[in-house]
Amino acid sequence: MRAAQVVRQLTERGETLAFCESLSAGLASATIAQVPGSSAVLRGGLVTYASDLKVALAHVPQELVDEFGVVSAEVxxxxxxxxxxxxxxxxxxxxxxxAGPDSQDGHPVGEVFLACAGPEGVEVIRAENDTSVQALCEVESATIKVLSGQRNEIREQAVECALQLLLDSI
Incomplete structure (x- = not known):
């Protein structure tokens, strides 16, 4: 549903979209591509699963990776x-x-950083899996339960949260 909303709103505005995906490994791009008419808005995407590809393809400064790590708001x-x-x-x-099943560089399974860059700048949100208190990803008008469950569930929830972040940004 969010994917169709994204395609509709961007089409109406004559705007385009691209993704840079690490833990989702192309799932966000594929989710948008399933919507009829998505070719009018989806420019493409980068799957930067390997850390060095974030630098090589997305032009993330190596200094940011070294200082903050790839699982960070800055990156x-x-x-x-x-x-x-x-x-x-x-x-x-x-x-x-x-996404799991194991933690990475001190970051727990389910910790995700999402960023949306547009004409007015960039917004970043953080969500994490916390079984003692249901983690919520709050994005302006929407609150979405995210980042609990198995590996693929975490990836799917991260994509939905990212699409909501985009909808709230446009």
């Missing part, structure tokens, strides 16, 4: 900004985090 923002330029898109959304 998510740089991924979105770089992808927006590389793909010549109005909007770019980046997803980076830990």
């Amino acid at each position: 998510a923002a740089a991924m979105a900004k770089g992808t927006r330029l590389v793909c010549d898109a109005t909007w770019a959304v980046a997803l980076t985090g830990v």
Whole structure:
């Protein structure tokens, strides 16, 4: 449903979209591509699963990766900004985090950073899996339960949250 809303709103506005995906590995791009008419808005995407590809393809400064790590707000923002330029898109959304089954560099399973870069700048949100208190991803007008469950469930929830972030940004 969110994917169809994204395609409809961007089509109406004459705007385009690109993704930079780490933990989602192309799932966000594929989700948009399932919507009829998506070719009018989807410019493409970068799957930067490997850390070095975030630098090489999305132009994330190596210094950010070294200082903050790839699972960080700073790297998510740089991924979105770089992808927006590389793909010549109005909007770019980046997803980076830990889908599991194991933690990564001290980050727990379910911790995800999402960034949306557009004409007015970039917004980054963080969500994490916390079984003692249901983690919520709050994006302006929407609250979405995210990042609990198995690996693929975390990836799917991260994509839905990223699409909501985009909808609230456009």
